[in-house]
Amino acid sequence: MPLRLGDLVDSLGGELHGDPGLVIEGLAPLDSATPAQLSFLSNPRYRQQLAASRAACVIVAPAMCEAAQARGAAIVTPDPYLYFARVTQLWKQRGAPPAGPAVHPSAVVDPQAQVDAGARIGPLCVVERGARIGAGTVLKARVHVGEDCVIGARCVLHPGVVIGADGFGFAPNQGAWEKIEQLGAVRIGDDVEIGANTCIDRGALADTVIEDGVKLDNLIQVGHNVRIGRHTAIAGCAGIAGSATIGAHCTIGGSAGILGHLTIADHVHVSSFSLVTRSITKPGHYTGIFPIDDNASWEKNAASLKQLHALRDRVRALEKKTPS
Numbered sequence: 001m002p003l004r005l006g007d008l009v010d011s012l013g014g015e016l017h018g019d020p021g022l023v024i025e026g027l028a029p030l031d032s033a034t035p036a037q038l039s040f041l042s043n044p045r046y047r048q049q050l051a052a053s054r055a056a057c058v059i060v061a062p063a064m065c066e067a068a069q070a071r072g073a074a075i076v077t078p079d080p081y082l083y084f085a086r087v088t089q090l091w092k093q094r095g096a097p098p099a100g101p102a103v104h105p106s107a108v109v110d111p112q113a114q115v116d117a118g119a120r121i122g123p124l125c126v127v128e129r130g131a132r133i134g135a136g137t138v139l140k141a142r143v144h145v146g147e148d149c150v151i152g153a154r155c156v157l158h159p160g161v162v163i164g165a166d167g168f169g170f171a172p173n174q175g176a177w178e179k180i181e182q183l184g185a186v187r188i189g190d191d192v193e194i195g196a197n198t199c200i201d202r203g204a205l206a207d208t209v210i211e212d213g214v215k216l217d218n219l220i221q222v223g224h225n226v227r228i229g230r231h232t233a234i235a236g237c238a239g240i241a242g243s244a245t246i247g248a249h250c251t252i253g254g255s256a257g258i259l260g261h262l263t264i265a266d267h268v269h270v271s272s273f274s275l276v277t278r279s280i281t282k283p284g285h286y287t288g289i290f291p292i293d294d295n296a297s298w299e300k301n302a303a304s305l306k307q308l309h310a311l312r313d314r315v316r317a318l319e320k321k322t323p324s
Helices: 005-012 044-052 062-069 080-095 295-306 308-321
Strands: 015-017 037-040 057-060 073-076 162-165 170-173 176-179 186-188 199-201 208-210 268-270 284-286
Touching: 005 015, 005 073, 005 080, 015 062, 037 080, 044 062, 057 062, 057 080, 062 073, 162 186, 186 199, 199 208, 295 308
Parallel strands: 037 057, 057 073, 162 199, 186 208, 268 284
Antiparallel strands: 015 073, 170 176
């Protein structure tokens, strides 16, 4: 959907340097943008790409304004990445097809579920008895919302999401397993987005809780009675075991694992593939990854790691024998 630069700036703000009548026909990265497309630069390291870019207009920070103008039109804003995010939202709204029915004919919604009139329920979704779906929330294809689970306003659940399946609870019984019925639910706040095929288990007794503004990627497992604080973002394939508590404004990298019954403070950032085995009480960036190596070297280093505890004891014994 073509858009004039002047109309774009009227809608989103920013300082335009260039022709307001210039028409933009698409959005693209700096290195592949055509003279009819809009791009952005948020990291000064890519300044070389800016000079070579053919983009009709580039969104930049004030420090990059002169360099951007030297090659064409520019929109100057304090946070180019955030501005570009809002451009994508505007672009999608303009090109969206007419809305279909609020509840797709193939969806199954229990008569005792409460679905706000402003919510949208996609194909083959299931909303069970006692569940509540808030205003402006969108359930895409094949989403399952379990009994008594609550989803707030303006949430997006992508295809294959399962909310409120039973948590993994079993009691040992003479070599077999006895099921512990999961009697809690899941409570999801407002403005939450959940990626495809992510599963959030219902609580055993109390509820599993996802607070406002949380963003979850695809293929994440959230165990029963987990609590995730507001505006935390978790990347794909992460696994969070039962009863873990993650604070607000955290980021958890892809394929990271968090053991059960741990507490992670606000503003903690966990690197991809890290395994969190203890509570984290202070904000900061944490990493626990054994670096990749050729297999022979890795095996030698792994064997050495197994001896660290014994070596520590030997060092302590030697320190006791050595006069201070």
